[in-house]
Amino acid sequence: MSQFLPDILAAFFITALIAQRCSVDLRLPDAAYQLITYILLITIGLKGGQAITSNANFSLIGQSGLIIVMGLIITLIALLIIKVGSKLNKLDTITLASHYGSVSVGTFAVAVSFLELHNISYELTLNLFVALLELPAIVLGLYLLGNKQNKLDLKTIFAHKSLALIIIGMIIGGLYGEFSKPLVENLKPMFGVMLALYLVHMGALAGSKIADIGSNKVFIISFGIGMPLLGAAVGLAVAWMIGLSHGGATLLAVLGASASYIAVPAVFEQAHPKANVAQALFASLAITFSFNVIWGIELYSKVALLLTH
Template sequence: MVHFLPDILAFFFIAALIAQRLSVDLRLPDAAYQLITYILLITIGLKGGQAIANNASMALIGHSGLIITMGIVITLVALIIIQIFSKLNKADRVTLAAHYGSVSVGTFAVAVNYLEVSQIPYELTLNLFVALLELPAIILGLYLLSDKTHKLNVKTILAHKSLALIIIGMLIGALYGEISEPLVKNLKPMFGVMLALYLVHMGALAGAKISDIGSNKVFIVSFALIMPLIGASIALFCSWLIGLSHGGATLLAVLGASASYIAVPAVFEQAYPEANIAQALFASLAISFSVNVIWGIELYTQAALLISSL
């Protein structure tokens, strides 16, 4: 009977979403949500930095270049699909595509926990790839929308907290290497509980966003269901090129399938307030995040097993 249930962490998300629709608001206070997010981001950054310290090589540079290219390709594919099948204006098209070209740190954290519970090892370089995949979609999106009134602003790109925290964690992890390992181990016991609380908040937030879809319901829902599968497929192909293990391929597929709901909306809301951020958030959070956490991670794990065995 347990096998028919979703992952235990996913159930926290589902329960909070349902509760929100029943008018029970389980969203965390802002301070609590920020603290939990900080812990998740710094932990991921430290692991990525340790990967740099332990695996610095020309191969890692080449792999990093491929990962950045992957982020650009997924953004462009999303943009082409949106342009062909929707009637969204340019700002909304680019904003939505940028959400899907970037990644969800929360989805990645849930996937890491899933692999660790399942005792499936993975390369620590995946923590580095999380940071690398935050930027390409943001830079490309801002470039496509830049004109005489909206200049491409590097400060706007780099100023967001989530990216800054990951980079700080990576720098410290890379500089101190194994010395930073005790810090990661001390954070690990609380990681699962923090994820559960994080997913309660995100489930409630997704439930609240269901009302913000706007007039493009059919396309937005269809796109939010299909695009993760396309992104995961592109990522699995890249994992095969790199030669990642089963766990590494799973995590890269999760990153390819995920969509940003923190970094991209924060940047684009500041740079282009005329864009429909609520619509993009509904797609990335209420639909794609929900599907990825409840069913997607297990699906990508099975697909990665096939890819890694080739």
């Protein structure tokens, strides 16, 4: 029977989305949502810091540079597709592309849990790559828009909660190394439930945003499904170049396929208030996040297995 059902993590998301469309609002209170995201982000940061401590060498520097280039390439691919395939203005084109050049920490957390549920190991350096992939698209987007207040914008980027929590976790995990591992181990029993609640909230949120698609329905839906596949292909190519395992390649594909719905909207809303962030949020959350959680992660894992064996 279970073989005909979606992955258990996807099931929480799907049922919450359906409930929202049936006027049952399952979105969490703001305080509960913030607590859950804090736990997810701190855990990812700690693992990234531990990875730096145990894998600190010149090859990690080279890999980190390649990861940053990967973020820029995906952003440029998104820009080209939007320019050729849509009639969006320059501001909205760059805003949408920046969302897809950055990453979704939530999607990454779901993918990590997927691997753990299936007993698939992965390199801890992927937690470092999450933080590295947050920035390139944002910086490139602001540069292309020629904002005169780039100094203020960069300060906003580095002060954003999601990135700040990851960096804090990485610093502490890096400084304390083995001593910080019990913190992550102690979080494991509650991590699954926290992630289930997070997906219930995100499913309800995606369901509530379906009405925000606007006049670009066909392009936004097509882009929201097609761009993750291209981003995942770039991620898999980079994973092959680095020599990652099945689990590591899966996670890098997920990062390439994901789109930001936290850091990028916050930065662009402040830097460029006239940008159509609602449209970008619909694409990244209601379409791309849904696609990745329901179908994408499992698909990327299967392709990564073929690539690494």
